[in-house]
Amino acid sequence: MSVVVERAGGWIDVLRAYVRAQARHLERIRLPQTLTYAIPALAALVISQRWFSSGRFIAGGDLAPFVRDNLAHETGGLWSHSITGAGSPSFQAAARAPELAMLSFAHGLGLSDEIAQRIFYTILAVAVAISAVYFVLAFVEQALGVVLAGLLALLNPFVLQHLLNPLVLWALTLMAVSGGLLVRAARGARPRGLALGSLSLFAGYLSLNPPLLAVLGGWILLLASLGRVVGAPAGVAGHWPSCSARLRGRSCSVCGGRFHSA
Numbered sequence: 577m578s579v580v581v582e583r584a585g586g587w588i589d590v591l592r593a594y595v596r597a598q599a600r601h602l603e604r605i606r607l608p609q610t611l612t613y614a615i616p617a618l619a620a621l622v623i624s625q626r627w628f629s630s631g632r633f634i635a636g637g638d639l640a641p642f643v644r645d646n647l648a649h650e651t652g653g654l655w656s657h658s659i660t661g662a663g664s665p666s667f668q669a670a671a672r673a674p675e676l677a678m679l680s681f682a683h684g685l686g687l688s689d690e691i692a693q694r695i696f697y698t699i700l701a702v703a704v705a706i707s708a709v710y711f712v713l714a715f716v717e718q719a720l721g722v723v724l725a726g727l728l729a730l731l732n733p734f735v736l737q738h739l740l741n742p743l744v745l746w747a748l749t750l751m752a753v754s755g756g757l758l759v760r761a762a763r764g765a766r767p768r769g770l771a772l773g774s775l776s777l778f779a780g781y782l783s784l785n786p787p788l789l790a791v792l793g794g795w796i797l798l799l800a801s802l803g804r805v806v807g808a809p810a811g812v813a814g815h816w817p818s819c820s821a822r823l824r825g826r827s828c829s830v831c832g833g834r835f836h837s838a
Contacts, residue, residue, distance in 0.1 A: 651673075668784075706726070713756070747785075750792055758796065
């Protein structure tokens with residue numbers, strides 16, 4: 577029995593050495609940054625096409641087919657029904673501006689509502705992969721790990737379980753982009769006001785699902801408060817200015833306020 581155990585231990589040691597050697601080899605792989613973004617984006621583009629059947633919508637439960645004819649006529653009325661002037665106030669036309677913009681673009685090209693939904697979901701899938709790469713690159717530069725992170729952001733159980741809901745993909749994209757901006761700010765890069773302000777506009781789509789909007793706001797506040805930890809490289813924690821110091825005086829991307837010192 578002892579001989580078998582010794583042999584098994586030897587095999588495990590050989591396997592461990594082989595795995596470590598392969599890991600070191602993979603760590604030496606370097607890709608141009610453009611290719612690091614392009615590989616997950618192309619994979620997301622191809623994978624997202626498998627979600628659709630020709631001539632059919634993605635719909636079910638609370639998710640209606642991608643038809644917004646009435647809302648398209650109310651685009652100019654933010655808080656009222658501009659078609660008849662009757663009924664309770666509605667923010668749907670303003671909140672669903674991304675969907676209405678996509679439908680308007682598709683109809684301008686003579687495409688159907690079904691194709692418009694396919695394009696919309698494809699853009700969201702690619703955006704999730706690219707934004708995840710952007711976020712992970714703030715921590716590591718190992719090409720294989722970054723590419724896998726971009727794919728995992730799209731192909732994880734949570735996303736696949738809530739695939740019908742585009743707001744989940746939208747929220748993950750905003751979380752990754754805002755996270756990347758905040759971590760880079762903690763490392764000394766001064767974030768552009770245009771980028772932070774754009775997050776506020778895009779976050780408006782999440783008003784259709786307030787819990788997701790709250791998660792996004794909580795994520796931003798968490799990273800801003802932990803800027804010294806998440807922004808500093810290993811072994812140098814505490815030597816970089818915090819996110820809150822870098823963002824002081826800038827507009828908050830979700831609540832519309834401004835960052836101030838305590």
